[in-house]
Amino acid sequence: MSTLHVETLSRVYPSGEGQVTALAPFTHTFAPGITAVVGPSGSGKSTLLNLLAGFDTPTTGRVVVNGTDLHALPEAGRADFRLAHYGFVFQNHNLVSILTALENVEFPLTLAGVPPRERRDRARALLDRVGLGARASHLPSQLSGGEAQRVALARALANDPEVLLADEPTGNLDTRTGERVLELLTAPAREGRTVVLITHDRDVAALADHTLRVRDGTVTAEQEGVRV
Incomplete structure (x- = not known):
């Protein structure tokens, strides 16, 4: 069971002579399962995701994954931690x-130093899991959008991460x-x-186990349709 916890997490950017609060301080424990983060464009959703991933530095607060304070690590340490504990799936599969599809799934395993035969076997198993074993030798340009996104998901699962950010x-x-x-995505959850x-x-969002709503940088948790 993975644990992702944020404590008084916030992000404020300088703007002219003042400041813009992209994310107001909030504390939350992300339970295992799927948490949907919803809100209008510019509400702070991407800021939250970048802080959870360690791509951006919070103005206040901490992001703790299984007891490790992500932002207490040096930059190289955060990169190593992400490789071992996080998986990422983006709108554009990246x-x-x-x-090839197989080599894309292998890539994070290569970075993690997994031996060639083991990483090849694991990558093939993951492609089979997402229904694309027969497309292993295809380049991204030879895949449909849905196939490419499924390869990206297989890649995100390669190092058996505790946290998936999508x-x-x-x-x-x-x-x-x-x-x-x-x-x-439901299966790893x-x-x-x-x-x-x-x-x-x-x-x-309706398919998620939990929901966070973000508006004007303020995060509100909801459970079973009731705001808490």
């Missing part, structure tokens, strides 16, 4: 164009393909991983 993973997909990607899913789609 696959490496010159690598930024509009179904945003560029048709409804049926998006549902397939969501089904694949049921295995005890913490999945944080940014989405503007109400139907997608």
Whole structure:
């Protein structure tokens, strides 16, 4: 079971002679399962995701993953920690164009120093898991949008991360393909991983176990449709 906790987390940016609060201080424990983060454009959703990932530095507060304070680590240490404990799925799949589907899934395993045979076997198993074993030798340009996103999800799972961060993973997909990607995200959530899913789609958010609403930088948690 993974644990992702934020404590008085905030982000303030200088603006002219004043300041802009992109994210007001909030404290929250992300339970295992899928947490949907919803809100209008410019509300602070991306700021939150960047802080959770350690891509940006908070003005106040901490991000703690399984007891480790992410932002207490040096920059190189954060990168190593992300590689070992996080998986990422973006709206644009961000696959490496010159690598095959199999090589894309292998890539984080290579960075982690996994031996060649082991990483190849693990990558093949993950492609089979997302239904793309037969497409292993295809380049991203030879895949449909949904196939590329499923390869990206397999890559995100390569190092068996405790935390998955997904930024509009179904945003560029048709409804049926998006549902397939969501089904694949549900499986790691049921295995005890913490999945944080940014989405503007109400139907997608309705499938989540938990919901955070962000508006004007303020985060509000909801449970079973009741604001708390």
